[in-house]
Amino acid sequence: MPRERDMYRDLLERLDQTYPGREWITRKELAAFLGVSAQTISNRYSRVFPARQRVTKVHAARVLSQ
Secondary structure, three states: OOOOOOOHHHHHHHHHHHOOOOOEEEHHHHHHHHOOOHHHHHHHOOOOOOOOOEEEHHHHHHHHOO
C-alpha cells in the first residue's frame, strides 16, 4: 500500500480551514492560497490540472505535497 507524502495531511487540513465546507476550489483560489498568480498555477501545473477551472482539495494537496 502506498504511503502518503509527508506534507499531504498538513496541506489538506490548511485547505479545509481556508475553504471550509467545499470539496472543489478554483485555480484562482489555489493561487491565492499559495501566494502566486493564476497564470503561475497554469504554467507550473498544466499537466496536473489540465484546463480545469476547478480542482478538488484532495487532488491539490496530493499534487502540492510531491
